[in-house]
Amino acid sequence: LHEEDSDRVYDLVEPLHPADIADLFELVDERERLTLARSIRDLMGVEVIAEMNDWVREALMEALPADVVAEIAGELDTDDAVAMLEDLDEEDQQAVLAEMEPEDRAAIESALSYPDESAGRMMSRDHVAVPETMTVGDLIDYLREHRELPTEFWEVFCVDPMHRPVGTCALSWILRCPRNIPLYDVMARDQTLIPADMDQEEVALRFQKYALISAAVVDKSGRLIGQITVDDIVHIIQEEAGEDALLLSGAGDGDINEPIRDAYSARVRWLIANLLTATLASSVIAMFEDTISRMVALATLMPIVAGLGGNAGTQTLAVTVRALATNQLTASNAWRAVRRELSIALLNGCTVAVVIGIAVSLIFGNVILGLVIALAMMTNILIAGMAGVFVPLTLERLKADPAIASSIFVTMTTDSMGFLVFLGLATVSGLVG
Amino acid sequence: LHEEDSDRVYDLVEPLHPADIADLFELVDERERLTLARSIRDLMGVEVIAEMNDWVREALMEALPADVVAEIAGELDTDDAVAMLEDLDEEDQQAVLAEMEPEDRAAIESALSYPDESAGRMMSRDHVAVPETMTVGDLIDYLREHRELPTEFWEVFCVDPMHRPVGTCALSWILRCPRNIPLYDVMARDQTLIPADMDQEEVALRFQKYALISAAVVDKSGRLIGQITVDDIVHIIQEEAGEDALLLSGAGDGDINEPIRDAYSARVRWLIANLLTATLASSVIAMFEDTISRMVALATLMPIVAGLGGNAGTQTLAVTVRALATNQLTASNAWRAVRRELSIALLNGCTVAVVIGIAVSLIFGNVILGLVIALAMMTNILIAGMAGVFVPLTLERLKADPAIASSIFVTMTTDSMGFLVFLGLATVSGLVG
Structure with a gap:
């Protein structure tokens, strides 16, 4: 080719x-x-x-x-x-x-x-709007005679004399009614109107929730100015839902056709931010240099405590960010979500703590070391669960996108706390004499 | 309430x-x-x-x-x-x-x-199928007379005497044509047929790509057996696209309404798998206990090298998994994607290496230590870029879902290689004397 x-x-x-x-x-x-x-x-x-x-x-x-x-x-x-x-x-x-x-x-x-990414940007101005007093027969004749109307439409909007939408007729209803029926007996009055300045993500959620095929877009005074059809929404749902994985990883737009220059600039900023938070974790370790020099095995084991905490935190984070993005998680059920995540963290923490505690006791022949790592692991997985749910909830409340910045804060917490709890317990337990 | x-x-x-x-x-x-x-x-x-x-x-x-x-x-x-x-x-x-x-x-x-999650499961059996020889007028009369037909449909399917679909008419075309026109002059012959055993993710991609409102579902012999409408697809696109972030983090289904028992069982399995791979990284560190005991600062710095590598790997992974899921990345442009990711990794690696090299040289007053960490960081970010693109591509080729298992392999690689390269370079450079 x-x-x-x-x-x-x-x-x-x-x-x-x-x-x-x-x-x-x-x-x-x-x-x-x-x-x-x-x-x-x-x-x-x-x-x-x-x-x-x-x-x-x-x-x-x-x-x-x-x-x-x-x-x-x-x-x-x-x-x-x-x-x-x-x-x-x-x-x-x-x-x-x-x-x-x-x-x-x-x-x-x-x-x-x-505004960018608003309903007004994505709407099509072509739409069919007729008075509700028209009959089905007149509408069909009107559609046959007016060649300048859009060729693809799925619903006809009925408007009042001020051009404000009062109802919607699916084309299948029109086709199935006798010609003499007026549209106000056919149309659904219960309609979802989209304000022109609504964000596209919100528009997509409406389409999804109410299973819409098309919807009327209205300006500030409530006048019909265009329509949005579901085929334009499908791309947005795909983009917005897929975005989370990219944003959580700091990969920016993440499209493989994005110029290398743009991808580099988005990703390197994130790496530098992570470098700064990583130095925090490093300085925690530095506080315990004396402890480590007396028992180098601690240096071998400490990344496990920090790493597993990071994993557990990322799991909770992914679930929370997803639930926030789909409006499943709101202020009214936030506490239930927190309780749920902490219960799961408690179960995960116990399981992992028992496994690693026994393994380390046996491999190193040191039960105290086993107890120290088990307790540190338990604590860090609980901290991870808390960070994974509170960080995105807080960002959401501050009107920031929880997918963008959460994971830096969560990993920073699980790394620093993992090292602090593990090395701290090792020091105070008298493990290193 | x-x-x-x-x-x-x-x-x-x-x-x-x-x-x-x-x-x-x-x-x-x-x-x-x-x-x-x-x-x-x-x-x-x-x-x-x-x-x-x-x-x-x-x-x-x-x-x-x-x-x-x-x-x-x-x-x-x-x-x-x-x-x-x-x-x-x-x-x-x-x-x-x-x-x-x-x-x-x-x-x-x-x-x-x-099969579960196939077109046959999600299709609706209710649909309107008529012979292509019918005229627009006869179709309208047929729709008006037959009350048992579905109430909501957006397209009429034309079928041959064997009930195989030969064309599709959007309702708007039917409404706009004079009554005496036969359907074969109205219908689009170019149609997207969905085999009943097609996976729902593939169905969703078809709907999105061809901007479909509804599509005919056919059995193995090509007979029309049902239809799928876009409102059912919207949920699937949302789920499938949002799934990546959850799968990459090992959070399973990740729905906040999932019972705690199920969520625990999905997540703890992932944490135990991560525990096993983390022991690999630990055993790499254990090989260098002697080096660390001679220079404890290495223990302070080593998590930075591993952690940044992990971040860079996750970025590449998120981009690659997303591109694979949306069919943007296929066998024919895989090498271009690999070259692209390696170029970005090279740029990121150089930038981060310079920053950390200078910072460590100044803070520790040790230029060799600065050079060692800069070189290790550079290498690990390059390794991360390779792992982030090759692991999901390989899993895809093995017909496994790249979102499920990739991140365990990638973090395992960046952790172990980060420790190995950094501590290895520190040992051979004569840094610790």
């Missing part, structure tokens, strides 16, 4: 679905992407561009002149055009907007005026 | 959406759930039960007699009834099935015959 013979490439790519062509761009090497785009120029429909990975698309768009990008943006649906343009830097964005038709430009500029 | 006065509770709960009532069950204490269910008995519609968290529902269902569960299952859509019954243990399941209407029982038994 190399670009020597562009006709052969064209023949191979032609039968593919636009989403598959978009994926193809991710698979080929960065330097070959432009060559590929040139060989299959007339297959590069707007669907292909809409489906592309953000990073891949951004790089391609930056390589194209502003008027070509403007032409592509004009053909895309508003929401896809916005997704494409919001990634460009300010200057390129202005250049592209200047080249666009006034009407498209106005739509995009108005979408860009909403 | 306590259950003293069940009438007041009823009045408070009555105006809520079924999904909100289902959430309420998660928020109240376990012991109060049955009381709550009793107070609002006639609000406990099937929608509430379908929306409940799996664990909460399972506990409630186990508390109810088989004939009541059977009655509830009979009212639910097949897919929701299957989701409810598959969690029960074999004996309860049989008892409930025995109480059901023969027709419902046959539908559920046939769904349960497909």
